[in-house]
Amino acid sequence: MMKTSLDKFFNPESVAVVGASGTPGKLGYIAIENLKILGYTGKIYPINPKANEILGFKAYPNVKDIPGPVDVGLVLVPAEIAVVVIRDFAEKGIKHAVIVAGGFSEVDIKGAEMQKEILEISRKVGMRIIGPNTTGILSMVDRFSTTFQTGIEFRPGPAAFIAQTGNFASITLKWILSKEQFGISRVIGLGNKIDVDDADALEYLETDVKTKVIAMYIEGIKNGRRLIEVGKRVTKKKPVLALKSGRTSAGSKAAHSHTASLAANDTIVDAAFKQAGIIRVDNYMDLVQLTKAFVFQQPPKGNNVGVISPSGGLGVITADACERSGLKIATLTEDTLNKFRKASPPFINVGNPYDIWPSVSQIGMDAAYKVAIDAVFEDPNVDAIIAGTMVTKGWVEFKDNSFFAAASRRHPEKPIVAFATSEWQLVNELQEDLEKQGIPTYTSPEMAARALTTMYRYSCIKSS
Incomplete structure (x- = not known):
């Protein structure tokens, strides 16, 4: 089966928020509030069987009750419920899902089994998944977001971040918005990378006219050969900076418990980045401080x-x-x-x-x-x-x-x-x-x- 395009993750015409809440401070409230703050013009469908309306939008008990098509399904419910939700997405025909919840392969065998089941369901219907264990997407230039970080603001710009953590659509985003003077095109938080991975995200940004420079945070590499192949193409068009963590035994152990990432030989990672034209950086803030040099000059x-x-x-x-x-x-x-x-x-x-x-x-x-x-x-x-x-x-x-x-x-x-x-x-x-x-x-x-x-x-x- 041909892989579904990632495009609708970034400029969807509609989004269903499973786990939507009318209670301020809850993730399902903040996610919808952020869409309103950014000025998202698509259809928003809160999913909550106990609510009739949330933040001015009609609520539905289940995604299958929504009368029209849905481009993106945002999953904010716990891991054990997420499997059922993904099955509902498949029946509804939703082709793009962002799973925020943790509690999958990064935790235990049961979580790994749930993650495997979700992947099997999605592959049968050609559904693309970002996550689990992430804040997902921030597509500033299209005014779309799945993040539950409070206090975001609309500031589009040419810098894109691909990150195996929710950090870059949350606390790092807050730093940039409060301290730096450059704007953001996209943030792609990959989490456990059960489907969409670094190479997929990099390939999408290759032809993204809104993105001038790409910064990556990587804990584990799923398909090194494909990353090199895509990287070679992308780096001839725009700079790519990458911070690969888990370089020490302590870091590798932390990465495994964070996103179930396995350690990779650091010499091999260096060689792969060099072959791909990806510039490796050493420090967290390099992904901000060096990125802005390319933004401005x-x-x-x-x-x-x-x-x-x-x-x-x-x-x-x-x-x-x-x-x-x-x-x-x-x-x-x-x-x-x-x-x-x-x-x-x-x-x-x-x-x-x-x-x-x-x-x-x-x-x-x-x-x-x-x-x-x-x-x-x-x-x-x-x-x-x-x-x-x-x-x-x-x-x-x-x-x-x-x-x-x-x-x-x-x-x-x-x-x-x-x-x-x-x-x-x-x-x-x-x-x-x-x-x-x-x-x-x-x-x-x-x-x-x-x-x-x-x-x-x-x-x-x-x-x-």
């Missing part, structure tokens, strides 16, 4: 970096971070160096990294940085820029930092990343301001260098 054509530093020491640290990660400190042209000299006191030796503090002391924050930013962007020997700043209230603050973004727009082929330090309140404000203008901003030179390195690695992958 284009990857560089080369690895020669121009560095603007707020102090001599930070310049040294930045140079070390660049070279350790495979970037090169660019040899600036004499024209660029002369521009630096004109903006600096006569006794200052200028170079790359460029310690901008003497220039700030002489001509002011805005003027010094504008001269430096423009000069480095215009230098033919520079492929990318790291601009470091420090901000202190009443002493060193930007009055108007729009020249960062203006220079970036004039030279879109050269990415710029910034880092800021000093008073954290002002750093937060500057980070928010610059990122709203499309300049990814970090709190350390090391993270800025890592972002540029990752972007350069992708340039090499795409051109190979």
